[in-house]
Amino acid sequence: xxxxxxxxxxxxxxxxxxxxxxxxxxxxxxxxxxxxxxxxxxxxxxxxxxxxxxxxxxxxxxxxxxxxxxxxxxxxxxxxxxxxxxxxxxxxxxxxxxxxxxxxxxxxxxxxxxxxxxxxxxxxxxxxxxxxxxxxxxxxxxxxxxxxxxxxxxxxxxxxxxxxxxxxxxxxxxxxxxxxxxxxxxxxxxxxxxxxxxxxxxxxxxxxxxxxxxxxxxxxxxxxxxxxxxxxxxxxx
Numbered sequence: 001x002x003x004x005x006x007x008x009x010x011x012x013x014x015x016x017x018x019x020x021x022x023x024x025x026x027x028x029x030x031x032x033x034x035x036x037x038x039x040x041x042x043x044x045x046x047x048x049x050x051x052x053x054x055x056x057x058x059x060x061x062x063x064x065x066x067x068x069x070x071x072x073x074x075x076x077x078x079x080x081x082x083x084x085x086x087x088x089x090x091x092x093x094x095x096x097x098x099x100x101x102x103x104x105x106x107x108x109x110x111x112x113x114x115x116x117x118x119x120x121x122x123x124x125x126x127x128x129x130x131x132x133x134x135x136x137x138x139x140x141x142x143x144x145x146x147x148x149x150x151x152x153x154x155x156x157x158x159x160x161x162x163x164x165x166x167x168x169x170x171x172x173x174x175x176x177x178x179x180x181x182x183x184x185x186x187x188x189x190x191x192x193x194x195x196x197x198x199x200x201x202x203x204x205x206x207x208x209x210x211x212x213x214x215x216x217x218x219x220x221x222x223x224x225x226x227x228x229x230x231x232x233x234x235x236x237x
Contacts, residue, residue: 006026013097028091031080033095034046048106070118082221140161141214143161146161162214163208170201172201174234185222185229191219
């Protein structure tokens with residue numbers, strides 16, 4: 001099993017345009033599934049994976065999480081990636097499907113613990129993934145999924161599919177530090193949050209893909225990264 005070929009397969013199955021998304025999906029799903037495998041099966045999975053994937057996902061660490069449910073697996077992958085439940089489910093089927101395609105023995109081992117609802121669950125590609133990848137055009141998040149995300153995961157944010165916003169209140173020096181760290185994340189991801197308003201002690205940002213004027217999964221990813229930055233900077237306030 002080769003590292004880049006495995007990620008390429010995950011990207012194709014999951015409709016991930018960016019390699020980093022395929023890597024994030026692989027790390028999250030492998031760690032999540034491995035936590036429910038018996039020790040012998042977990043060791044076999046660790047041995048079959050390329051060293052980098054094994055180390056990044058941590059599948060060789062001792063865990064014992066019991067029998068998984070579909071909801072539990074999806075929630076855990078969503079937590080690890082910061083993605084919506086729907087996108088997390090695509091990640092699950094993409095990564096586990098690629099494992100089964102790459103290695104019959106590993107495929108059989110993980111099949112024994114996956115809920116039946118995730119086996120033969122139909123196409124792993126999101127509805128518009130093929131055209132999105134071909135055209136390089138991002139797609140808007142589903143309205144219901146966005147509402148659920150704002151209620152359960154990104155509770156400090158508000159808005160709709162045309163854009164979501166968050167206002168942060170911090171001492172002025174921490175606002176400066178937050179912006180500095182945000183710029184580093186934006187440079188890393190190639191995406192930006194729009195600064196809607198700034199005062200000496202507050203900052204309001206908007207997440208959306210400006211060219212299309214709607215919120216995409218990548219915008220939600222960046223919102224999650226921003227939340228992490230706020231938590232880190234705020235803890236020093």
